[in-house]
Amino acid sequence: MDTCDFLPVSREDMVSRGWYWYDFLVVTGDAYVDHPSFGPAVISRVLEHEGYRVAVLAQPDWHSAEAFAAMGRPRYGVFIGAGNLDSMVAHYTAAKKRRSEDFYSPGKKAGLRPDRATIVYSNRAREAFPGLPVVIGGLEASLRRFAHYDYWDDAVRRSILSDSGADLLVYGMGERATCEIARRLKRKEPVSEIRDVRGTAFFAESKDACAFPDPVELPSYEDVRDERRFYADAAREEYEEHDPVRGRALIQREGDRCLIVNPPAAPLGTAELDAVAELPFTREYHPMYEPLGGVPAIEEVRFSVIHNRGCFGACNFCALAFHQGRVVTSRSHDSVAREVERMTHHPLWKGYVADVGGPTANFRRPACKNQLKHGLCRGRKCLAPEPCKNLDADESDYLRLLRRLRAIPGVKRVFVRSGIRYDYMLCDKNGDFFSELVRHHVSGQLKVAPEHCIDSVLDYMGKPHISAYEQFLERYARLNQRYGKEQYIVPYLMSSHPGSRLEDAVALAEYLCRTGRQPEQVQDFYPTPGTISTCMYYTGIDPFTMKSVYVPRTPHEKAMQRALLQWRRPENRRLVLEALHTAHREDLIGFGKHCLIRPERRIASKEKKEAAAPEPQKPKKRGKGWAKPKPKPQRGKRR
Secondary structure (H helix, E strand, O other), X not given: OOHHHOOOOOHHHHHHOOOOOOOEEEEEOOOOEEOOOOHHHHHHHHHHHOOOOEEEEEOOOOOOOHHHHOOOOOOOEEEEEOXXXXXXXXXXXXXXXXXXXXXXXXXXXXXXXXXXXXXXXXXXXXXXXXXXXXXXXXXHHXXXXXXXXXXXXXXXXXXXXHHHOOOEEEOOOOHHHXXXXXXXXXXOOXXXXXXXXXXXXXXXXXXXXXXXXXXXXXXXXXXXXXXXXHHHHHHHHHXXXXXXXXXXXXXXXXXXXXXXXXOOOOOOOHHHHHHHHOOOOOOEEOHHHXXXXXXXHHOOOOOEEEOEEOOOOOOOOOOHHHHOOOOOEEOOHHHHHHXXXXXXXXXXXOOEEOEEEOOOOOOOOOOOXXXXXXXXXXXXXXXXXXXXXXXXXXXXXXHHHHHHHHOOOOOOEEOOOOOOOHHHHHHOXXXXXXXXXHHHOOOOEEEEEEEOOOHHHHHHHOOOOHHHHHHHHHHHHXXXXXXXXXXXXXXXXXXXXXXXXXXXXXXHHXXXXXXXXXXXXXXXXXXXXXXXXXXXXXXXXXXXXXXXXXOOOOHHHHHHHHHHOOOXXXXXXXXXXXXXXXXXXXXXXXXXXXXXXXXXXXXXXXHHHHHHOOOOOOOOEEOOEEOOOOOOOOOOOOO
């Protein structure tokens, strides 16, 4: 693929296009992949569509400002994001160990972006372009827009807008806000006067700078840093006001100034989503990465389709609700079909659509008819712990979309691999989608996320109770039997979530043993910025009830909980034995069918064997020398 199909990444690229100036520089912590699954690529193409000249600076050398200045000074501003992941999550595991690979970098090479990339890049852009407007956005900035608990520092940090020194922060899916900011900067409006754009945040000397009526003042940075109940209060209000219909502006004081976070931007409608998805993406990584081994992150999404945005599932440990929002919007069938038809002409196409999904694959409409008019209900989830009585569960539109994609010439199979809400499926009285999912759209294994089996833990997670999962499993098994399919369920499970005691982890291991399941992968709870579960982890308080929550904190307890869910692995044996003794569940150590582990074998070590062996006969001292022991008489050999 020719480099001219991509946006310029160097001064040479610009000169080859006849550019001797450009409007905006987009900086990203990921390698440059021109695909609609990559946020920086979307923002770059949207700005290009608006008529601006856009250059992309991917994974620049951050040790000096030289790489930032290499393409010259942009006319209007710099947009900065850390990439598709928070840079700390990209670099570290839940155990805070450094990752050895980065799938968003060429050749999976780690270390090509800095820790806290948004902050570092912003400071370098300031050095390279003094006085030029700097706007930060993307997932990292979005989830850190308020004062937030940082797992890696084990402390409450200020808003990322403060540490980065940027002029504006764009949160959520930022197409609307980015285009509005770009238009105003082009009109020479000072960035300090851009104060009324939804989906943005900025600092001001006074809360009077807020352009929206009836703002909500949160506990200050100093309050949430010093008092955990204030942190829980702030987290609850941040979550409840994150609604494009009824949400209000939020103000959080920091020292002698105010962080003002405007209400969320309205989600893109169907026609707007179509327009964004059909921008001229190459759907490939830039050719400059070919000698380096390519960018592995493209493999999962190259032949995938995103058909929706938003998720009203709102699991407490998931960042989607705080980033994309809970209002679901979707693309048209025509737009999705055109995208798949274009895939069939790709040189690597083999006939399989890897996924037709999004945040939650089987959501294509708001949870109920009242959401678009009145917003989402305060203090209430749509699906957990039980589905709301007003839930409008209807998967017929999604089913029609899948049927249309299956009929496209050149398409052999269409799979659904991203998240399926099985509790929503159970609410759909029409079973056609469930049947056709089993018949046509499962590639041998269907991944779903029960996460746990103890209802009290599931309540803290914001997940449905285990009875819903068991009902789903029963129907799934019946349908596979009906259609003669041998397909399996791969459950996602989580250990050490707030509310999960050691005895709860033992109960989950018992459940898995009783149902004959041994999970290949278990996710230890990862306290990422901006989630309700992270608030519980830090404060020990459920922000919705303000009641205390047990939190497994020590690395050793977390390791025991994780080991219990994979109790058959030999390397986990010692931790599992310790966990069962600690929980006083020695009844699970034995030879019965219900037992998790066999008793410990007392096999003597080599040293013990040597200690137990009779000592060799010492020679007796006779006179001045040592006499050799008399040899034992040998029996005669049989001839």
